[in-house]
Amino acid sequence: MxxxxxxxxxxxxxxxxxxxxxxxxxxxxxxxxxxxxxxxxxxxxxxxxxxxxxxxxxxxxxxxxxxxxxxxxxxxTNYTDLWFQRSFNMFTLNSLVVAIATTILVVTFGTLAGYGFSRFRFPYDDYVFIGILGARLLPPIGMLVPFYRMFSLGNLIDTRIALIMVYTYMNLPLVVWLMRNYFVSIPADLDEAAYIDGATRFQTFKDIILPLAKPGVAACAILTFLFSWREFLFAFVLTFTDAAKTIPVGAMMMIEDVVILWNYLAAAGFIAMLPALLFVILFQRHIVSGLTAGAIKG
Incomplete structure (x- = not known):
């Protein structure tokens, strides 16, 4: 055997x-x-x-x-009817204004705050940083009532300003975290060399550090714009008229009481997709490099 x-x-x-x-x-x-x-x-x-x-x-x-x-x-004609007869031109304008304004505010303050956290040390800086991140951990629906109450007291309901304030609050912690980690990945020796050459702190940041952080800034700007462009919950609750409604809320209006206008809903959905498609096609290199450097370093 x-x-x-x-x-x-x-x-x-x-x-x-x-x-x-x-x-x-x-x-x-x-x-x-x-x-x-x-x-x-x-x-x-x-x-x-x-x-x-x-x-x-x-x-x-x-x-x-x-x-x-x-x-x-x-x-x-689905697009022309949607654009002119169903106020989608106004919804698109509102989305653009809100998304662009939010992106400018978030990227500006997030980049400055991220640089500050990466280069300066002050009492309880780690706790402050964790506190900023902790604000983003709250579920959005849990902040809906406080935001609505606050904007009601300030007569900001049904305005673009209310949406810009909410979206800035929602996106700023993420951008601070990403940019802080991205700046940490840039050697601090570059700052010291610039000081020796006579550059001020702001000149060092503007002329040396910020150009090196362009991929991170681009990734943060794209993510902030896309979030502000597609957000539905706060836009649905805080806006009532065509003067402030954004594209996601306008698309929901294609669902009527007895019928769903699928052709208009599909046209609205495709219009809402376009920014994301363009950003991914044109700037995918910046998105990948910015997120990987900002997420795993520091």
Missing amino acids: STSNPLFDQERRYEIIQSLGRAITSKYVVTAVLSALVLYFTFPIYWTFVSSIKTMAGIHAFPPSLVPQEIIDPIW
Whole structure:
């Protein structure tokens, strides 16, 4: 009776594992997997756009067509009706004003605060830093009533200023944390060399440190803009009229009492997607480098 050789069995298993590893990591398998992931994540964007140029009858048609006739002869009236007849031009303007103003405030104060925390030491600085981060840990819905009460007392309900203040409060702690860690990753020897050359603290920050931190600043600006652009909860509760409503609230208005206007809702959704798509396509290098440096260093 023959007995198996343990050494031979171990070598055989090792060869099988190596063969499987080579097969899994071959360029054809990797290409197929990545192509499937790209298709999976981009199909909702494609389907939203297709639905935005259909009629209501085309949307409810069964079975649905992946390449409908509207691709060849698109129905752009959905966008024109949405823009001019349903006040979406005002909603878009409100979103742009709120998002841009919030981004400027958050990036300006967050960058300065992050630099201060990275370069200066003062009593209880770690506790102050943790306190700033702790403000962001509160669930947004838990702050809804206090914010509403405060803005009611200040006659700021249904104004863009209220949304800008809320979004600044929500985004500033994250930007302070990211920028503080990003500045920590920049050697402090550069500051000292600039002082020796006669530069002031502000000149050192503006001319030497800040240019090196551009990827982090860009990542923070993009994240803040996208959050302010897509936020729904506070915009829904704090605004009532078209003069202050933003795109997410305007899109919800396509859901009426007895019918859902899917063609207008898809058009509104695609308009809301555009900034995120453009930022990811144009600035993905800055987003990745800024977040990785700001998140793992310091």
